[in-house]
Structure formats: structure tokens, C-alpha cells
Amino acid sequence: MTKFTKETIASISADFQNYMPQLSINCVIFRFNGEQLQVPIVQPLQANIWVIPGGFVYKDEDIDVAAKRILFEQTQIDNSILSQFGTFGPANRNFASFVNAFKNSELPIEIIKWISQRFVTIGYYSVLGRQPIEIKTSPLFKNSKWINVEDSDTLALDHSLLVSEARKVLCTELLSRPLLLSFMPPTFTIPELQKLYESILGRPVDRGNFRQRILKSNMLIKIGPSKEKSKRRPPIVYQLDKKKYLDSLTQDIKLGF
Amino acid sequence: MTKFTKETIASISADFQNYMPQLSINCVIFRFNGEQLQVPIVQPLQANIWVIPGGFVYKDEDIDVAAKRILFEQTQIDNSILSQFGTFGPANRNFASFVNAFKNSELPIEIIKWISQRFVTIGYYSVLGRQPIEIKTSPLFKNSKWINVEDSDTLALDHSLLVSEARKVLCTELLSRPLLLSFMPPTFTIPELQKLYESILGRPVDRGNFRQRILKSNMLIKIGPSKEKSKRRPPIVYQLDKKKYLDSLTQDIKLGF
DNA sequence: TCAAAAGTGTTATAAATACACCCATGC
DNA sequence: GCATGGGTGTATTTATAACACTTTTGA
Known part of the structure; x- marks a missing residue:
């Protein structure tokens, strides 16, 4: 299993002090490769799960700005217009079932606890031109790829739901x-x-x-x-x-x- | 200025321990009185402002459930279907400009500080039958009334924006x-x-x-x-x-x- | 009998739908 | 020449919009 560098851990610890608690943002980015509608997904360093790009909001940051920043940090995708498609907050919405994976890492226990809390997430979506954009992820993720939206039902947490909800909104937009x-x-x-x-x-x-x-x-x-x-x-x-x-x-x- | 009872303060203090931090919910309820489209607004005990009903989410509570509970607590309006119309989170979205009003109350300083933080709010809307529903508010509010949506531009915070955004969504729904x-x-x-x-x-x-x-x-x-x-x-x-x-x-x- | 609001019908235009038909290309 | 996908036209149906006519009532 890939290890975090000391710098990464220090950076994470520092950042977590400045985030709004229990609030996250997730981005569904659609592209069309000529045949299929696709979305990018990423894989955290410490767990063998796939999720859509997401992150947290700084205490002094607009949520719209945070959405753009998060998307860029995790995928290097920039200058896209992001729109909300919904906010998701069941009481049991947390990473509890993945905590074991994190426990084996060198992450401080405070960070693991912080991540394991219940999170309310704000969903944003966007569409991309067909320019061949390479996804380059941040050091917090070990892997990334584009998948067809049809194959998005194996994502962790409620991310399959997020993709399908975003697609519904996209459908409506397309017709209007x-x-x-x-x-x-x-x-x-x-x-x-x-x-x-x-x-x-x-x-x-x-x-x-x-x-x-x-x-x-x-x-x-x-x-x-x-x-x-x-x-x-x-x-x-x-x-x-x-x-x-x-x-x-x-x-x-x-x-x- | 109306004073809080000791019981009210104790109840508030107890509750605030159990809320998710910096997250609120606001409800725009539409009714039609035969002539005009209207929404209920309420007036907090400690400030001479008018806002739409809103509150906070318990740590172990679904946001959809919280929305229903909050609406009922503040207006006694029940059994309505609530739908999201957007989430609002500019970095400067807080009650800072109203804090002075709260300072004159007997509210503990911790509560005032808590309320003065930046809040991200999730907006819900609903429509009501024309049954003559009386708004009865919770002990935290001193007043409530129905206003025409046209007259909603004097609400505090960004609540005028919330009403107009909710109305946009209502318009779209109405036509589809x-x-x-x-x-x-x-x-x-x-x-x-x-x-x-x-x-x-x-x-x-x-x-x-x-x-x-x-x-x-x-x-x-x-x-x-x-x-x-x-x-x-x-x-x-x-x-x-x-x-x-x-x-x-x-x-x-x-x-x- | 008249004004005003309610109820009904007619017509013109535009949009949505379902096709049919021709064209250009590689094999 | 023929199968295949690209490009074009047309006819039918349906929706939209504008408006004219009739009915019922109280004054």
C-alpha cells in the first residue's frame, strides 16, 4: 500500500484546521469521447475504492470557489462552469466502512477521526469539451480514470447516486x-x-x-x-x-x- | 425587548451541543390566498429582523428530516413535501451585522459566538393547500406572518434571494x-x-x-x-x-x- | 338592457413526428 | 452495383396562440 510522505501528512494536518467541519463538495464532470458519456473518478491513496473528485471547503471560502478549486486540485481540470445539482445528507453518510483501510496508514488519529465523521456533501456538475484532457491527480490520490456513466454503479459511498442525479439534471438542461x-x-x-x-x-x-x-x-x-x-x-x-x-x-x- | 426565559436558554444551550456546526436549513413555503402568492416569515426574539423559517441539523438527523422538523417547530405547518432548491454558501454569509442585537440578551456568549459564525444553508421549498393555516411559532420567535412574495425584498441576510430562487424553481415545476x-x-x-x-x-x-x-x-x-x-x-x-x-x-x- | 366575468369555439401558425427519398463512398 | 451511413424534403399530427362569440348574472 502506498505510503504518505511526511510532507503530505503535514500538509493535510495543516489544512484540516482550516476546513469547515462535516461539509464536503463533490464534482461530477461529464465529457463525451465521441461514443460515450463519461465521468472522471479517482482512487484515494489509502483505500481501494473509486470515488468522484471531492474535497472540503475552507472556512473563508465561497462554496462555488471551493468547488472549482477542488476539481482543479484533483484532476487539473480548469476553467469549467460548475453548477449545483443537489445536496446530500443522510444521517449515516460517512466513511465508517472504509476506516479500517485508513487505520493502516501513518495518518494521525485525529485526521482519521475527522474523515470518519458524518459529511453533508454539495454536488456540482459540469460539462467538458472533447479536448483530450489528461487527469493528473493530487498527491492524495493514487489513481484516476474516465469511466462511462453506465459503469458508475460500483462507486463507493453514495457516489453512484451522485452521478445519476447529476445526469438527470444534465438531461433537463439539454432539452431546455x-x-x-x-x-x-x-x-x-x-x-x-x-x-x-x-x-x-x-x-x-x-x-x-x-x-x-x-x-x-x-x-x-x-x-x-x-x-x-x-x-x-x-x-x-x-x-x-x-x-x-x-x-x-x-x-x-x-x-x- | 422580549427576554428569554431560563428554560429557553437552557434548552438552546443543550441543543447547540447536538447540532452540526455551520450548517443551516431554510424553508420557503408557498401558499396562494386566492389573490397572491405568499410565504411565511418569522421574527427572532432578539432582533428586529424578518427571516424565512430556518434552523439547524442534529448530528444524527437526515437533512430532509431536519427540514420537516424545523418547519414544524417554527410554524406548526406539517405534512408538506419539501424539495431542495439550492445550497447557499458565500464565505461572508453570517449574522455578523445582527450580533449587537443578540449581545443585549441574556444569551450565553458561547451561543452568540456560535450563531455569529459563517453558515452554509440548504434551501427547501414546498407548496401548501389553501386551508387556512395559522402560523404558530416556537418560543424562539416573537412574531410571524404571511407576506406576498412581491414584498419579500426586505428580508434579512440573503433571505430575499432564497425566496426568489425558490420561486424560479417553482415556476419551472409549474410548467412541467x-x-x-x-x-x-x-x-x-x-x-x-x-x-x-x-x-x-x-x-x-x-x-x-x-x-x-x-x-x-x-x-x-x-x-x-x-x-x-x-x-x-x-x-x-x-x-x-x-x-x-x-x-x-x-x-x-x-x-x- | 348593459357591463362584467364565465364559458365555448374557431382559426392561423408553429412545432413535433414519422417517414421517404436521394447522395457519396468503399468494397 | 450495392450496402451503409450522410444529407434533404415532405406530409401528418399536435401544440400554441390569438381572438371572437355566447351565456349568465346583478344592477
């Missing part, structure tokens, strides 16, 4: 605004975008109708036929009209599918 | 499901229901279209013409078809106006 172009890389094709919608909504949508409605919104600029070698007819490549896209975000647009 | 029949008394007329919709949405809706869509949902049972003395043509009285109403809650119905 074209917001989800945020997911896409600088240039993309309409069939690609359709796959994104289908993987979020979890059901197929009509090809012809999808294309019409997306184009009617006038937010796509045609670039030309794809240069990539495709086995079939090459799809048309578009890019986002950022001005029109940003304008649309302020209004409440219906995009029923 | 016929949920809001919860507001109405056992029997009511369609013009009355329309007033409810208009006061929540904050804009007029077409009379004829409203009637058609509500009736098309088939959730209303005709009782007969109103027996009340009206100055004009008496409206038809309906009651809710509870079975069909409950069925509709599970689906996602569009009720665009």
Missing part, C-alpha cells in the same frame, strides 16, 4: 437549451453531435429531425466536407458560431426531441 | 407538471386556478386556452355551479380527480402557457 455544444471539440459533424444527445438522453432521436432543429438554431457554421478517411460518405464539418451560441444561452429555448 | 393543484382547496373554480398560475408565473395567461388545457388533462371533476353569491355569472366548481392527478405526477407532462 442548446447548451451542450459545450461538449464538442472546435469542429464536429452533426452525426457526432447526435450521438452526444443520444448518449445523454439514453434513447435514440430521429436523424432528420435532429439535423433540422440543430441547423434551424443557426449556431453552426459550415466548414466543408470532412477530410478524414471515412468508410462511407464523408459528413459535413461544422464549427460553433460563438456569438449566436452565447446569445442563445440567455434565453430559454425549447429543444424538444 | 400540473403539480400545482396542490395549492388549491378541495373544491375550486377554473378562474381561481388561473389566478394561481398567473401569480406564480408573474404574467397573464389566456383565459380560453388555459381552461382548455386544464380540462384536457382530465383531472378535474365537475361539481356544479358555485353557490356563492357572485356579482356576475357564477363559475363552475370543480374538485380534483385524485387518482388521475397522482398518475400524472409520475410522467413528465408539458403544460406550456
Whole structure:
């Protein structure tokens, strides 16, 4: 089992004095890899469990700011817009069942006790462009990876619930605004975008109708036929009209599918 | 200024040992009095401010359970379904500006200090039938009343923001499901229901279209013409078809106006 | 008989839905 | 040429919105 360095322990001990007690934040970050909707998960140094990124709030820190900081510290993912999707606080929500794993570490008993308390967590979610972002975690985590949302039911604590709740909110957002172009890389094709919608909504949508409605919104600029070698007819490549896209975000647009 | 009794102080002191630190819950309860959308507000014994009902979470208590308990303790309002509408936690969110009022009381300094800390609050909202419910507050509050949501911009702390955020969520709910029949008394007329919709949405809706869509949902049972003395043509009285109403809650119905 | 509010119907427009059909490509 | 996925058009149905007409009542 990986050991903490002395510096890490000192750093943890110092930080814990400055955190708000029994309050945590968790972040569900969605990305679309072209085929599947995915979220990053991390593995703490001292326990063989997978969780979504999360952390604590400093006593003098806004919770929104804390959410951004925590996400960056644990995944190096930055400049994303985070939105709340709910706060979770059953009385028995704690790490009690994982405490044994921590006991074998060199962590001071105070820290173990602190971590073992009941925590109320505030859930934040965000969506990411398809830029190939590497997750680099902080020294507190030994591992990280992207998983498909469908495979998120093995996460520890109530983190599977957090992912599914975040996804529900994402679904609603997707239908009320074209917001989800945020997911896409600088240039993309309409069939690609359709796959994104289908993987979020979890059901197929009509090809012809999808294309019409997306184009009617006038937010796509045609670039030309794809240069990539495709086995079939090459799809048309578009890019986002950022001005029109940003304008649309302020209004409440219906995009029923 | 009203004084606390010794028993009250003892009770407060005892309770504060068992609360989760720096975490609070606030409840926005909506009712419709036939003309206006209203919310109850309360006035703490030791300060001349008005706030929405709120309190703290016991260490061994689910936050959802705490929300129900807090609402009941402070207003005697029971058996309502509470839903979260957001969690609020700016770093400077505290009662600092009201501490002077508390200092003049016989409250122990520890309690004043505890209350003066920064608090993260979880917002819950609910809707009430039009049964004439009297607000009876706990001994910690000297006053309470219903106010129109339009007049909620003078509340202390960030409670005006809480009310407006809760109302936004209520608006969205109203359009996605016929949920809001919860507001109405056992029997009511369609013009009355329309007033409810208009006061929540904050804009007029077409009379004829409203009637058609509500009736098309088939959730209303005709009782007969109103027996009340009206100055004009008496409206038809309906009651809710509870079975069909409950069925509709599970689906996602569009009720665009 | 008139004003006002309640109840009902009509029509125009737009949106959602379900397809059918053609096109470009590699094999 | 044909299977496959991409691109386009159209017809049907349904929802939305605007508004006109009728009914009932008290004054």
C-alpha cells in the first residue's frame, strides 16, 4: 500500500484546521469521447475504492470557489462552469466502512477521526469539451480514470447516486437549451453531435429531425466536407458560431426531441 | 425587548451541543390566498429582523428530516413535501451585522459566538393547500406572518434571494407538471386556478386556452355551479380527480402557457 | 338592457413526428 | 452495383396562440 510522505501528512494536518467541519463538495464532470458519456473518478491513496473528485471547503471560502478549486486540485481540470445539482445528507453518510483501510496508514488519529465523521456533501456538475484532457491527480490520490456513466454503479459511498442525479439534471438542461455544444471539440459533424444527445438522453432521436432543429438554431457554421478517411460518405464539418451560441444561452429555448 | 426565559436558554444551550456546526436549513413555503402568492416569515426574539423559517441539523438527523422538523417547530405547518432548491454558501454569509442585537440578551456568549459564525444553508421549498393555516411559532420567535412574495425584498441576510430562487424553481415545476393543484382547496373554480398560475408565473395567461388545457388533462371533476353569491355569472366548481392527478405526477407532462 | 366575468369555439401558425427519398463512398 | 451511413424534403399530427362569440348574472 502506498505510503504518505511526511510532507503530505503535514500538509493535510495543516489544512484540516482550516476546513469547515462535516461539509464536503463533490464534482461530477461529464465529457463525451465521441461514443460515450463519461465521468472522471479517482482512487484515494489509502483505500481501494473509486470515488468522484471531492474535497472540503475552507472556512473563508465561497462554496462555488471551493468547488472549482477542488476539481482543479484533483484532476487539473480548469476553467469549467460548475453548477449545483443537489445536496446530500443522510444521517449515516460517512466513511465508517472504509476506516479500517485508513487505520493502516501513518495518518494521525485525529485526521482519521475527522474523515470518519458524518459529511453533508454539495454536488456540482459540469460539462467538458472533447479536448483530450489528461487527469493528473493530487498527491492524495493514487489513481484516476474516465469511466462511462453506465459503469458508475460500483462507486463507493453514495457516489453512484451522485452521478445519476447529476445526469438527470444534465438531461433537463439539454432539452431546455442548446447548451451542450459545450461538449464538442472546435469542429464536429452533426452525426457526432447526435450521438452526444443520444448518449445523454439514453434513447435514440430521429436523424432528420435532429439535423433540422440543430441547423434551424443557426449556431453552426459550415466548414466543408470532412477530410478524414471515412468508410462511407464523408459528413459535413461544422464549427460553433460563438456569438449566436452565447446569445442563445440567455434565453430559454425549447429543444424538444 | 422580549427576554428569554431560563428554560429557553437552557434548552438552546443543550441543543447547540447536538447540532452540526455551520450548517443551516431554510424553508420557503408557498401558499396562494386566492389573490397572491405568499410565504411565511418569522421574527427572532432578539432582533428586529424578518427571516424565512430556518434552523439547524442534529448530528444524527437526515437533512430532509431536519427540514420537516424545523418547519414544524417554527410554524406548526406539517405534512408538506419539501424539495431542495439550492445550497447557499458565500464565505461572508453570517449574522455578523445582527450580533449587537443578540449581545443585549441574556444569551450565553458561547451561543452568540456560535450563531455569529459563517453558515452554509440548504434551501427547501414546498407548496401548501389553501386551508387556512395559522402560523404558530416556537418560543424562539416573537412574531410571524404571511407576506406576498412581491414584498419579500426586505428580508434579512440573503433571505430575499432564497425566496426568489425558490420561486424560479417553482415556476419551472409549474410548467412541467400540473403539480400545482396542490395549492388549491378541495373544491375550486377554473378562474381561481388561473389566478394561481398567473401569480406564480408573474404574467397573464389566456383565459380560453388555459381552461382548455386544464380540462384536457382530465383531472378535474365537475361539481356544479358555485353557490356563492357572485356579482356576475357564477363559475363552475370543480374538485380534483385524485387518482388521475397522482398518475400524472409520475410522467413528465408539458403544460406550456 | 348593459357591463362584467364565465364559458365555448374557431382559426392561423408553429412545432413535433414519422417517414421517404436521394447522395457519396468503399468494397 | 450495392450496402451503409450522410444529407434533404415532405406530409401528418399536435401544440400554441390569438381572438371572437355566447351565456349568465346583478344592477
